[in-house]
Amino acid sequence: MSESSDQVTDNTTLVSGVAKRYAAALLELAEDGGATQQVERDLAAFDAMLAESADLVRLVRSPVFTADEQLAALDALLAKAGIAGLAANFVKLAAKNRRLFVLPDMIKAFRALLAEKRGEATAEVVSAAPLSDANVAALKEALAASTGKKINIAARVDPALIGGLIVKVGSRMVDTSLRTKLNSLKFAMKEVG
Structure with a gap:
């Protein structure tokens, strides 16, 4: 295996680990606050917006935008979409921590953890x-x-x-x-x- 393919594997594992940690923390907060269903709906709404907008995907994935630019754009977008509370704070935290590019994987991980808990x-x-x-x-x-x-x-x-x-x-x-x-x-x- 070449060095570049090892690095790809390591990066995938890193992204997966980050996504799972963020998702687990969000699920714990949602359960503690009795907001699991609301967070699930809000994340599904955001995920649907990602699926429909190439511009939003570019904002989420591109390292060209600063964290402040991403936060400002997301603030307006989340407000317009009616996404608030834990889910909105979660998305903003990912942007603030420069982890927005992992957000789609975080949403998948959240869904997987929730599904596992529900059997x-x-x-x-x-x-x-x-x-x-x-x-x-x-x-x-x-x-x-x-x-x-x-x-x-x-x-x-x-x-x-x-x-x-x-x-x-x-x-x-x-x-x-x-x-x-x-x-x-x-x-x-x-x-x-």
Whole structure:
């Protein structure tokens, strides 16, 4: 392994550790203040804003902006979005501490910790076409039976799969996509030829 790939691994681990520490502290504060559901809603709203705005992503990720510039912009944005209390303070603290670039991972870590406390698991599902409500319900039921946990589905569409699904729950992954099957067949044919 090269030195640069070791550094990438170390940076990923560092970011992950920072995200988990911040998320754990926020969850503890939210539980102590009886504001867990409100913080969850506010973080989901902020995460949705990130998904919709390339400018906001640039503000969050770019080291070009000073902490004061990020704070000023976030202050106005949070007020406009109606995000206040612990979630707003959390976002501002991340900006003040120059950790705003880790915020998306902090939100994921918060959700994961909260789901773990609730006995839930999130299944990341990638399909070639959007899943129907009946498909989602059947998938939740099957995954709940195999994991023993309440399952939340985080679905996305990737037409390149051609057909089938890729389902990931925790560290377990099942790939039934047609693309993977075709690639396996192509590889097997190369081995034979």
